[in-house]
Amino acid sequence: MKAIVTVMLKDGVLDPQGKAIGHALHVQGFGEVQEVRAGRVIELDIDARDREAAAARVDEMARKLLANQVIESFKVEIV
Amino acid sequence: MKAIVTVMLKDGVLDPQGKAIGHALHVQGFGEVQEVRAGRVIELDIDARDREAAAARVDEMARKLLANQVIESFKVEIV
Amino acid sequence: MTARTVDAALAREFGLSNEEYERVLAIMGRTPSLTELGIFSVMWSEHCSYKSSRVWLKTLPTTAPWVIHGPGENAGVVDIGRGLAAIFKMESHNHPSFIEPYQGAATGVGGILRDVFTMGARPVANLNALRFGSPENPVTRRIVDGVVRGIGGYGNCVGVPTVGGEINFHPSFDGNPLVNAMTVGIARTDRIFLSAAAGIGNPVVYVGSRTGRDGIHGATMASAEFGADAEAKRPTVQVGDPFVEKLLIEACLELMATDAIVAIQDMGAAGLTSSSVEMAGKGGVGIELDLDHVPQRERGMTAYEMMLSESQERMLIVIRPDREDVARAIFDKWELDFAVIGHITETGHIVVKHRGVVEADIPLDPLAEQAPLYRRPLGDRVVPEPLGRVHDPIGTEAALLRLIGSPDIASRAWVWNQYDSTVGGRTVRRPGAADAAVVVVSEDDAGFDSTLALALTTDCTPRYVQACARTGGAQAVAEAYRNLCAVGATPLAVTDNLNFGNPERPEIMRQFADAIEGMGVACRALDFPVVSGNVSLYNETKNPDGTTTAILPTPAIGGLGVLEDANRAVGLSLAPGLSLVLIGETAGALGQSLWLREVLGQEEGAPPPLDLAAERRHGAFVRDQIAAGRIAASHDLADGGLLVAIAEMAMAGRTGVALDTPPSGLPPYGWWFGEDQARYLLGTAEPDALLAAAASAGVPARIIGHADGSDGLTLPEGVTISLARLRAAHDRFFPALMDA
Amino acid sequence: MRAGIVVFPGTNRERDMAIALHRVTGIRPMMLWHRDTKLPKLDLVVLPGGFSHGDYLRCGAMAAHSPVMSAVRAHAATGGAVLGVCNGFQILTEAQLLPGALLRNAGLRFLSQDWHLRVERADTIFTSAWRQGDIFRVPLAHGDGNYIADADTLDRIEDEGQVAFRYCDAEGRVSPETSPNGSARSIAGVFDRSRRILGLMPHPEDLVDPLMGGTDGLPLFKSLLESLVS
Ligand SMILES: Nc1ncnc2c1ncn2[C@@H]1O[C@H](COP(=O)(O)OP(=O)(O)O)[C@@H](O)[C@H]1O
């Protein structure tokens, strides 16, 4: 099974990277861009009985390791 | 409109970050994890006539700036 | 938030005692608004008001003919000749670094950089003094990793080389690591910028990053011990943006080359509140802010939130009204926010408006003058029992191998290899090359041929301070002095970072008072005044059973010295053919030594006694001999004693050393591993001249061996310990801890 | 030799580079700004190290789209020499003036230490003061120096002699272990086809003075001085 974990900074936490990307897009003529947020994505291949089991395990991985919950939030998708 | 650009290393490009995450997950007892790939995600709020127009513009942004097509591939979603 | 009624209960949540809240009511003559309460609470927090420490800090010597500005400004300023000044300070980011090690350490570096460039200096070097918990504690590894990455991530990006520092491990830091960051900058003595506001009507300008809801109440958090609710305090973590800091440095220095600035101050702890209150307070004027003009990152921020936000990379500047366009153009060029958010008034009040409403109106004089000041009760002075008889269970060879690989002595290359130490083209002695880092300074940024240099070091031996705070406080100063002398520099001044536990506990307050007393005595004896510093209290962890664990008391000292000619700087690397000369007296002091801890598992006894007159005499002698060109390698003796120092010099120079028989009357372990103070080990090609000079200066000196170009240390009894074995033991610790 | 150094927001090794160029040429190089659209007449344009635009997104990505880069391209197109060091190398690859890309170091940590390089060819304007096979010491200071290109590109740049330097040990041996950052074939620096553009990760400009620990980096600048007398 394949899982996709998307990790973004929590709302309100400064996102220097997103800010810089937004700025660069503007300079390059993409004036229609408003807010930009940058995050990480981690794709995992994983052995699991079923989707629920996989989701539960990946959720645990994200909590323990993949996301820094002090400043980040995450989302798990099983595909 | 909101666009999500996911940028991953192309297949065949060594991904040390993914490898390190995989290793760390194993050490932490997530032995069921196989291959891990790490990438970036960029979320944009964007003004556009419709989804097609948005997709076309974001595709252009990705080609020009958000991805380095020498090593990376990207995917655009409009949500 | 806004729905809360302001009362004594809320004040307590904000960290104000009932009595302090009464005082607020008396000053205001009414119930304060939420924003006003917020302002009082941060200004009267331990972090900003120094309410527990001030009475003791005042006893430190702070003046010398070369001191231009001592404590009281953003950083200390000393004259280094040729019309130049060194500006430097050290600051802690302990609590944030436990909650989020990367961002905590990174923003610590950012904060101290701003304290230095806000005075007009270009930052030329960073150092850091770190204390971590036991290497056996699984949490330690994550904290070390984050802190080291954070320091590197920020310092490398802003392009200020990280050239030195120190690291200790001890279980008392398990739940409360120490991250003390130091920045040193260079400015022209005639272009130093202060924070006292002036000029009624002058605009108050905000520059840098936008304000978000970051770190609200950070200053009060830094003043509270960690309990089970540490988790709940997490949302206050700030994220640093070193890229914006780099732009801010360049933009501010560019503005400083004009005549636009009246006063300037970084927004550090308590952000807009402390910067505006301090600028107006120091200038004896009033200030009015209209928060509608504050550049904001988030929607719907209240006055309270904006006044208390600790968003990073922001500065407040009072400028000449006719220079507003010049200033704006510079910040536009660097693509930084620039906004006039208020003006200087004659009211003596801080007035904060938001959406047409006066959210705060506080008289500044009483806010400062009636700030709480405590002479907290002192516990009994701890007098350590002298160390009793010890035995040596493992012998010299095994002890050396164990010590050289122990956490407090092992090679720190793993750490400094992640810090850019050369950027800027000024670094003459990188980490690990000498007892102090050496950076060359130039009169202007392109003045390539200056050889005037600064020597920099940070030092403290917390286990000594724990055993006897007076001796330990003095020893930290003496060791900094020694490290500067060892490279050939003349020590000029120190900054300090006083990390202690809860000052409301008499035994902690006693440690604090005694450590300062010791520091003061040493600074006076060595002509080595304190010109800036920082206090971090409440470094304790609440245990599940209700008890608390305090850190080992850690008055970290950052020392600065000057070398007229950087070409004369001496490192610790030995070369074959050199004789090794030991300077100073060896009595075999093993109390609180690393040998005792690492070999016998004991943390006992009194720290080694200090003789400050000898420190001064020996230091001057070493400097003179270096200036005379007689010294090719030099190292002060500290943790681990003589044999550890020999091994370090031999490894650095890739040469073996043949050692002479120790003097009789001392056990071998006392000679090799005693931590007696005021000692140096010098490598010289002219041992006779050196001994003669020592004799006439009344300085004890003795040849103890020579570098023979072999591949090992040969002990007097004939045993050889190969350099390869030593290096393997020395290099193992960090990679084994971190990369396993 | 007239040299100019481009400063981007976040560039931080322009001073180091200026010191090195001044030392060999006796002339202070010009500082150029990322928004410049025209360059003065120059023999050499240098893109120095640092963290242009914070190195956010990808190192060098945003700088590669700066206005000044069109001018740099034009300068190169007319045979002008271009040197990119560290972040400058990353910018040149992002601008596709040089082949390949630079990924995160294989060890995932910033690397700041001296390393050795082997000179792969000495018949270029950048390397003429060395002999082929010379070994020299040089400081590294980067987090993203892992050189990568697809196999065909690697073969091509090898065949066409575009590899300038390789990471090696003190004896000049090259193996996967001598690559500090995982770079393909231990490549530390590459030329473009014309060999008038060079990009490399390490910092020769930080080792041009005995006071700073050595002069191993000087030949790069001496080569340029000899080749670019104007
Ligand atoms: N332990 C100390 N020794 C000497 N001076 C100190 C000490 N602690 C603080 N100071 C001085 O008190 C002033 C206020 O310090 P601080 O609140 O840390 O400043 P900032 O808010 O600018 O970082 C500074 O001038 C600082 O140098």
Ligand SMILES: [Mg+2]
């Ligand atoms: Mg300050």
